[in-house]
Amino acid sequence: MDVNVVNHPLVATRLSVLRDKETGDPEFRSTLDELTSLLVYEASRDLPVRVGEIHTPVSPAEGYQLDSPPLLVPVLRAGLGMADAARRLIPESTMGFVGLARDEETFEPRAYMESLPEDLSGSRAIVLDPMVATGGSLLHSCRLLADRGCEDIMIVCVLAAPEGIDRLAESGLPLTMVTASVDDGLNENAYIVPGLGDAGDRLFGAIRRF
Ligand SMILES: O=P(O)(O)OC[C@H]1O[C@H](OP(=O)(O)OP(=O)(O)O)[C@H](O)[C@@H]1O
Numbered sequence: 001m002d003v004n005v006v007n008h009p010l011v012a013t014r015l016s017v018l019r020d021k022e023t024g025d026p027e028f029r030s031t032l033d034e035l036t037s038l039l040v041y042e043a044s045r046d047l048p049v050r051v052g053e054i055h056t057p058v059s060p061a062e063g064y065q066l067d068s069p070p071l072l073v074p075v076l077r078a079g080l081g082m083a084d085a086a087r088r089l090i091p092e093s094t095m096g097f098v099g100l101a102r103d104e105e106t107f108e109p110r111a112y113m114e115s116l117p118e119d120l121s122g123s124r125a126i127v128l129d130p131m132v133a134t135g136g137s138l139l140h141s142c143r144l145l146a147d148r149g150c151e152d153i154m155i156v157c158v159l160a161a162p163e164g165i166d167r168l169a170e171s172g173l174p175l176t177m178v179t180a181s182v183d184d185g186l187n188e189n190a191y192i193v194p195g196l197g198d199a200g201d202r203l204f205g206a207i208r209r210f
């Protein structure tokens with residue numbers, strides 16, 4: 001699996017704000033929004049374009065449109081914190097949703113929602129989730145897309161653990177990844193180290209679900 005770790009001063013500074021435990025929830029939300037714009041800019045670099053003629057006020061010129069814009073798929077909850085920025089950057093996109101909550105004893109994802117097009121034959125998708133820890137949640141999400149025929153799945157995340165990357169790479173699914181950092185690994189609670197804590201809780205508050 002191709003993993004693009006975006007090496008850029010603006011990415012590094014925003015990631016540091018997200019990592020800092022002193023960063024409050026409103027700043028966490030706005031900084032994740034900014035960082036997502038930078039990551040999606042990178043992720044969309046190779047999207048195919050169609051060339052046609054447009055007219056400036058002065059003369060004809062070459063114009064470009066995205067050819068088959070991607071399906072954006074935020075993984076609830078935390079991926080919702082990336083959804084607005086991604087859609088702002090690619091307004092031609094459509095959006096589907098997957099809802100998962102990791103069982104904090106087994107570390108396996110529990111699915112509670114999916115809203116995706118039935119047929120994704122030949123299409124591409126950009127999956128949004130700030131955290132790839134064990135990789136279980138992203139594996140589940142990407143399988144849903146591949147089972148519908150999606151042939152090109154790009155994961156855009158903020159942090160990925162090597163364990164999660166290995167699991168995704170071994171899946172045989174058509175995946176690539178854009179991330180701000182590959183961190184050291186997982187602790188005994190399967191949290192990313194050094195990480196940034198629980199992204200969903202920092203965006204939306206801690207709630208007990210099961
Ligand atoms: O790689 P994994 O080990 O599966 O862990 C990563 C998942 O955990 C977090 O979501 P969580 O389950 O906490 O749900 P939330 O976004 O609603 O908080 C995160 O946003 C990922 O979806």
Ligand SMILES: O=c1cc[nH]c(=O)[nH]1
Binds near residue numbers: 197
């Ligand atoms: O470090 C982690 C691991 C899973 N989910 C998170 O939000 N953070």
Ligand SMILES: [Mg+2]
Binds near residue numbers: 078198199200201
């Ligand atoms: Mg969470």
